[in-house]
Structure formats: C-alpha cells, structure tokens
Amino acid sequence: MQSIKASIITIGDELLIGQVIDTNSAYIAQSLNKIGVEVNNRIAVGDTKNGIWDTLISTSKQSNVVIITGGLGPTADDITKPLLNEYFGGNMVTHQPTLDHIIDIFVNKYKRPLIERNSKQAEVPDVCEVLFNENGTAPGMLFEKEGVLYFSLPGVPHEMKALVDKYVIPKIQQNFKTPHIVHRTLLTAGIGESFLAEMISDFETTLPSPIKLAYLPNFGMVRLRLTGIGENENELISNIEEAFSQLKMQVHEYLVTDKDEPMEVVVGNLLKANNETVATAESCTGGFIGHLLSKHAGSSQFYTGGIISYDNRIKTEFLDVSSEILHTVGAVSKEAVEQMAIAVRSKMNTTYGVSVSGIMGPSGQTDEKPLGMVWIGVANKEKVFSKVFYLRFDRSRNIEVTATQAINLLRLLIINKI
Amino acid sequence: MQSIKASIITIGDELLIGQVIDTNSAYIAQSLNKIGVEVNNRIAVGDTKNGIWDTLISTSKQSNVVIITGGLGPTADDITKPLLNEYFGGNMVTHQPTLDHIIDIFVNKYKRPLIERNSKQAEVPDVCEVLFNENGTAPGMLFEKEGVLYFSLPGVPHEMKALVDKYVIPKIQQNFKTPHIVHRTLLTAGIGESFLAEMISDFETTLPSPIKLAYLPNFGMVRLRLTGIGENENELISNIEEAFSQLKMQVHEYLVTDKDEPMEVVVGNLLKANNETVATAESCTGGFIGHLLSKHAGSSQFYTGGIISYDNRIKTEFLDVSSEILHTVGAVSKEAVEQMAIAVRSKMNTTYGVSVSGIMGPSGQTDEKPLGMVWIGVANKEKVFSKVFYLRFDRSRNIEVTATQAINLLRLLIINKI
Numbered sequence: 106m107q108s109i110k111a112s113i114i115t116i117g118d119e120l121l122i123g124q125v126i127d128t129n130s131a132y133i134a135q136s137l138n139k140i141g142v143e144v145n146n147r148i149a150v151g152d153t154k155n156g157i158w159d160t161l162i163s164t165s166k167q168s169n170v171v172i173i174t175g176g177l178g179p180t181a182d183d184i185t186k187p188l189l190n191e192y193f194g195g196n197m198v199t200h201q202p203t204l205d206h207i208i209d210i211f212v213n214k215y216k217r218p219l220i221e222r223n224s225k226q227a228e229v230p231d232v233c234e235v236l237f238n239e240n241g242t243a244p245g246m247l248f249e250k251e252g253v254l255y256f257s258l259p260g261v262p263h264e265m266k267a268l269v270d271k272y273v274i275p276k277i278q279q280n281f282k283t284p285h286i287v288h289r290t291l292l293t294a295g296i297g298e299s300f301l302a303e304m305i306s307d308f309e310t311t312l313p314s315p316i317k318l319a320y321l322p323n324f325g326m327v328r329l330r331l332t333g334i335g336e337n338e339n340e341l342i343s344n345i346e347e348a349f350s351q352l353k354m355q356v357h358e359y360l361v362t363d364k365d366e367p368m369e370v371v372v373g374n375l376l377k378a379n380n381e382t383v384a385t386a387e388s389c390t391g392g393f394i395g396h397l398l399s400k401h402a403g404s405s406q407f408y409t410g411g412i413i414s415y416d417n418r419i420k421t422e423f424l425d426v427s428s429e430i431l432h433t434v435g436a437v438s439k440e441a442v443e444q445m446a447i448a449v450r451s452k453m454n455t456t457y458g459v460s461v462s463g464i465m466g467p468s469g470q471t472d473e474k475p476l477g478m479v480w481i482g483v484a485n486k487e488k489v490f491s492k493v494f495y496l497r498f499d500r501s502r503n504i505e506v507t508a509t510q511a512i513n514l515l516r517l518l519i520i521n522k523i
Numbered sequence: 524m525q526s527i528k529a530s531i532i533t534i535g536d537e538l539l540i541g542q543v544i545d546t547n548s549a550y551i552a553q554s555l556n557k558i559g560v561e562v563n564n565r566i567a568v569g570d571t572k573n574g575i576w577d578t579l580i581s582t583s584k585q586s587n588v589v590i591i592t593g594g595l596g597p598t599a600d601d602i603t604k605p606l607l608n609e610y611f612g613g614n615m616v617t618h619q620p621t622l623d624h625i626i627d628i629f630v631n632k633y634k635r636p637l638i639e640r641n642s643k644q645a646e647v648p649d650v651c652e653v654l655f656n657e658n659g660t661a662p663g664m665l666f667e668k669e670g671v672l673y674f675s676l677p678g679v680p681h682e683m684k685a686l687v688d689k690y691v692i693p694k695i696q697q698n699f700k701t702p703h704i705v706h707r708t709l710l711t712a713g714i715g716e717s718f719l720a721e722m723i724s725d726f727e728t729t730l731p732s733p734i735k736l737a738y739l740p741n742f743g744m745v746r747l748r749l750t751g752i753g754e755n756e757n758e759l760i761s762n763i764e765e766a767f768s769q770l771k772m773q774v775h776e777y778l779v780t781d782k783d784e785p786m787e788v789v790v791g792n793l794l795k796a797n798n799e800t801v802a803t804a805e806s807c808t809g810g811f812i813g814h815l816l817s818k819h820a821g822s823s824q825f826y827t828g829g830i831i832s833y834d835n836r837i838k839t840e841f842l843d844v845s846s847e848i849l850h851t852v853g854a855v856s857k858e859a860v861e862q863m864a865i866a867v868r869s870k871m872n873t874t875y876g877v878s879v880s881g882i883m884g885p886s887g888q889t890d891e892k893p894l895g896m897v898w899i900g901v902a903n904k905e906k907v908f909s910k911v912f913y914l915r916f917d918r919s920r921n922i923e924v925t926a927t928q929a930i931n932l933l934r935l936l937i938i939n940k941i
Contacts, residue, residue: 117743121552121565122552122553123548123552124748125739126544130545131538134664135542146568146578148565150564151564220718222717223717263916297635300638302598303638321537385810388871390817391814391817392811392831395813396808398809399833400918400919402884402886402918404809408809408833409837410830410841411831412828413817415829416709416823416827417818418827419871444801453837465819468820499681500682500818504814
C-alpha cells in the first residue's frame, strides 16, 4: 500500500511578517495524522499570486492531498478564490445555499444591510464542490486534478476546524486507502534530554525499524514519542505497545504520564480521582497558573480559585505575609511562598495550596536575587514544601516554565514524593 | 535595487504531526522584515533526509537567505548537522570554544559528568562559520553557496532569538543592500471587517501602488495594516505616513490604537499615564485576564492583583456576591459581575475593577443561559457598567475573547466612553 502524503498551505502576509502565529496548521496536521496521512510539509506563503501559484504546482508533485487555509475573507487583500478559479480552469458562479446563509446571517442575525462585499462571498468556481460553512460566510471548496485533492478552507480557526472534521477527513478516507500511523507519547520530569538519551540508548538501538523515537525537551521535562507506520494495524499496535511498555519501565523513575497530555491535565486528573481541590496564590505568574488549571473542561471539579497577589500589599492583606517577612527576606523568598501557600489553602478551604513569587524580568533583580529567580511553594493540611528555581529565559517563557514547575511540584505533593 | 528574499525552514516531525505550534518563525520573520528582507515562504519539514535536502534545493532557487531552525539537539532523532555537512561538502571538526563552553555548562554549572552525546555537539562542518551560542550547547552555523547565505540555528526559542539578533541580522546587512519596508498598523474595535472595508473603500482605491492595505480581523476587532516597500526611505515614510493619517481619520470613531500593540498594552499605557490601577475578579477566565495584564514588563505599575473566584463559594466569601443573587439570577448575571467588579476594586483599593462570569463550554449551559454567554463588568469609584456577550467559539477561544473584551470595556470606562 502506498502511503498518502499531504501538504498544508497557509496563505497570508501576516504570517510572513511574523504578525500572527499559525495555529491552524497544527490542528490540520493532527487530524490528518489520526487517519494515517503523513504531512510532507507545511508552507506559509504571502498574498501574492506567484507565490500561491508556484506553491500549488510544487506541492501537487509531492502530495496526494493539498489543504489550503486563509485568503477567503470579504476584504480586498484576498486573492485566493480568483486564483483557484484560474488554476483549475473554472468560471465563477453563485452558490445559492451559501448566499441564503449569508443573507440569513446579516439580515436576520446581525440586523444589518447585506452589502455586495458579503454577497460576493457566495461566488465559487463552478469546478469545485462547495463545503458548506455553517459557522461563517466564506465557503470551503474541494477541487480535484490529476488524482490530487485540493481543499480550500477559511482561515478563521473554528470555521476551519468544523470543515476539516465534517468534510476534509471523510473525503480523504473515501478517496484513498490510508495506512495506519500510531503514536505513543510519555512525559518525564527531573532529567535532562542527554541523560535520558544515555539511559535508554540500548532500548533505542533495539527498536524495530518501522518505529521511530523522538525527544521533545522542555525545561526540566522531556516528552518521548514513539511513532510507527504500517499496513497491518493489529501488528503495528502490538509492536508499538511492546516497545512503549519497555520504554515506560526504563524511565519509570521520572515518568509523569504515559499519555500525550500536558502537566496540568495530569494533575487535574489526580485531583479528580482523589476528590481533592486546589487554590492558587500567584505573584509573578499573575494568573497564569489559574489559567492552566482552568483552561480544560471539567476543571471546576478541582480548581476552587485563587488570589493574584501581584502587589506586595495584596500578599499582606489577603495572604497574611507579614511586613516583617517583606522587609527582611522579601517577597521572593521561601518564607513568603510558604506563607502564601498555607494561607490560600486555608482561606479557600481546599486540599492543596500552590504559590509562586519570583523575578520574571527583564528588570527587578538585585545583587542577591538575580533575574529568573523564583520560589514555588505547595501545601496541604499537614505540610508545606518550597523550592527555588533559577530560570534563564525571557519574561514570557519564565512565566510559562514557572507555572508548569509549580503544577509539577503540586503533583509531587499529591503522590507523596515530597 | 533588487529586493532581498528569505525562506525560513523549520525542522521537526513534531510540527508535521501537530504536536507543537511553531513560534520561532514569527520571530525570525519579524526580525527580517525590520531590515527590509521579504520572507518568500516558511516551510516546516520532518526529520527526514529527503525532505530537508529537497527543501534546501528549492529554497536556494527562490531566496538570497535561508534560515533553518531545529534539528540540532543532542539526541538521535537529529539528522540536520550531518546532512548540512554533506550538502555543503565539508568534514566534521571539533569547534574548541564550543567544546569549552559545553564542558563549562555540564561540569561547572550542572555538576554532572560530560557524556559523549554532549561533547559531540561541538562538532561542526569545517565549511561553516560557527555562530557561538552562549545560551546553550548547540552552536549556530553559517554556510554560503553561490551567493546564498544559509543560517542553521537551534530550535530552543531563547537560543535562536539571541543568535538572530547577534549574528543573523548583522551578517545579512553586511552581505546585501536591502530596501526599506515600512509597516503601520492600527486597531479598531466595535465594527466588523466588511463594514470597515465599505467605510474605507474610497481610501483604498486611491492608495498609491507601492502601499498595500491588509485586514486582520478578530472577534469584534479588526487590525488594519499598511505596508510599503521602496528604495528611498524618506519618500516611503512620508507616503505611508500620509496614507496612515488619512486612514486614522476615516476610522477614528472605532480607533483603539495607531500602534501594532495588543489591547492590554493600550490599556496598561492608559493606566500608567493616569497613575491609575486595576484589580480583577475572574470566574470563567480563571486568571487569564490577570495573565494578559501582567505579562508585559512594567505591569506592576498598574496591576494590583485579583481574585480568581472559580467556585461560587469564593464569589460569596471573597467578593460578597450574595447567596440571594446566586440563587435567583445566578453567577452568570449582570448582578453578579457588577458586585464582583465593585467588591474587588474596593477590597484591593484600586481605581478600577474588572469582572467576568460566563459559560465557556463545552458544557454547563441551561435553557436561559446558552454556551458562550458571558457577563463582563467594570467599575470605578463612581459607577459600574456591565455588558453581556454571546460567543460561539470553543472553550479556549471563548476564554481569550472574553479576556480581550473585558480589557476593552475597561478601556472604554477609562476614556469615559461608557
């Protein structure tokens, strides 16, 4: 069986000048991967006819499926639709169901007059199959040429996602017989990438050839991923499961989870399983730990709330950090974070409290307290524990790493490892 | 003058299976753009020899500068360095300053033995110029072939950024005479993309040809960008400034800022200019508003702190939302958010209070309160104002949009528009 390859093309000058970050491609790549389609490449091009045209030609030689997002909005910087019409040799016609939908949105929902710019969005090349976009005004389109499928989708993330799920994936499965791709991912904490690689080097050399191992390092945490591809699904799964069990045994001392899930989901699941709750007291992360704990559905089962004590006054008034602590050892100290964790847990009446206080940069350091110094505290009813970290990233990365380390420290307290 | 073109290649299977989102390319694109280099395309390829090799060949035909990130870590899934050595016809040699640096990091800093896997990172092709990476163990490399410059950089963001600033940009400026690219961006709120386009359609048709207008829509907010490119810097700036002034006048009713900055920076600057402060009371956003307000340097001047009242009990105990309110109109109500905004402002003794309570999904809706319904409140000493929104995105986008709308409502209160 031939493997099915895809290219993802993202259109928009904003990507090439770095004004926005492309998140659509990740969703499309994940969805294709689940059905056994390998992504050859992801290409971002500007709103220029030549750039888009050349990329269509080059990807059509490499891939069976080409997915294009962006370039379909109502305003004049969009050149994609006329270009596709020309590329596939069609004529523009009005798609009546889309026009009815646009009229409904503007006239009935927004109570605004329908302007030509909007009704024009219902025009499509007569050589495409329209993928009806119930969430927006720009229709998706499917073209076929010399056995290659081309999907053109709007760039608005929730519109794009709905069309991928409803049309793109089923159409690919109807048109191609795809192989199986299986990924198994685990997360480790507390060991660096190179030491981990040393530890499992024998395992790696004995891996059967269709299985690949990849390292995805983060600060103090490394994700390991096994990927296998093959025709026989059962054989593939059994091979990869065997290898994955061995891998888990080898790294068990550092294993956080054997699923592809972020740290906060691991901890959320532990808390839910134990019927336990947590409250947060954040200084330097300014709410980001609360955000991580609450961003996934179902978090109200374990996340009670928190105090963002950005100003020292709030540490004193809401978390009982004494002015003596603030004046002697300061807000970035073992004493301060331990008091914060104890106080937020007790005041919010939760099983655990987590606290952080640090210097995220780019300024605020002193001779004793360098940039990137951060104290993290965790507490339950019986004990309190704290640890200092010295980070060396920029402000936004320091905030992220601090939050993840704080949640990891909470995990260690929950499983009785500290 | 010939325009200088660049391609950005990002290496890593994790990008093609959608496991991680590429943020490096945006930084590189921005940096290139500032010095007048146009990015032709951004291409993500997997850890496969053929994919990387073919991409090097195709980009070398299109671009004067090729920037490669990723694929340089200490573990076995990295094949980039040997490939570059072969592609440029070199031999691997040890780069002594890098080896000394690696030894220093492991032996002196981490107090760990140096293993071969790490010392091997000091090996480089003898046909490259080493770009010394003081923040990590993988050196950057510069190759030249037939007039094209190839930069290979580690994928760790803060290491990559430092090498771009210190070596990549200066080397490009030494080797090429670049034209000037000028962007001017403004942000509007309260008018949709197509209505905005209608409003400024006359302006758009009279724009001189080297100036392009682009629309970057978001929920209830649209960013407009003018881009000009040319040899004569003074002429270019004067043309674009004139067009930008006209554009600002045309949209003044909806103008939030005439800079390329996010909403929370606009509001932070307003607060700093007025010597005013804000506190947050967040339910459904779980700390994300606090995070936005505190993620930029200097935020301690205006952001005092907040209460994350995720559980209703915290709304009552910390923000005095009466159980009568909770039992009659409920936590997602005008009454609840107004009380939350008033209470957090008063208890934290700030100029303003901002509050949110809503149903972010994927569940939790009732007959009266649909998914995506969110109340936002803002208060100062004299008044309180609240507004309901009906969002229709997924949970994570609903959280983002809610936070940005809350900060926009705060802006309207600060500038006396509500």
